[in-house]
Amino acid sequence: MPRLKICPDCGGKMQKGRTKFITESDEVLIAIENLPADICIQCGAEYLSADVDEYIETVVDKVVAKKIKPHRELVYRAVVSA
Numbered sequence: 001m002p003r004l005k006i007c008p009d010c011g012g013k014m015q016k017g018r019t020k021f022i023t024e025s026d027e028v029l030i031a032i033e034n035l036p037a038d039i040c041i042q043c044g045a046e047y048l049s050a051d052v053d054e055y056i057e058t059v060v061d062k063v064v065a066k067k068i069k070p071h072r073e074l075v076y077r078a079v080v081s082a
Contacts, residue, residue, distance in 0.1 A: 012042025
């Protein structure tokens with residue numbers, strides 16, 4: 001997928017950058033860091049390529065299937081009630 005030059009959300013300029021993806025599955029927090037992304041310098045919207053999306057899906061599937069052992073770290077959670 002070619003790099004985005006204009007943000008589809010606000011029309012701002014896009015630049016190459018790095019981001020992280022965080023999700024939770026079966027009470028396991030999955031964080032994948034240092035992912036390449038196109039990031040809008042105006043609104044901060046982040047866009048991942050199809051290849052990066054596939055990589056994330058593969059990692060999450062392997063963690064859920066327990067083919068990858070999660071690295072256990074201390075995580076602090078704050079729950080905000082409405």
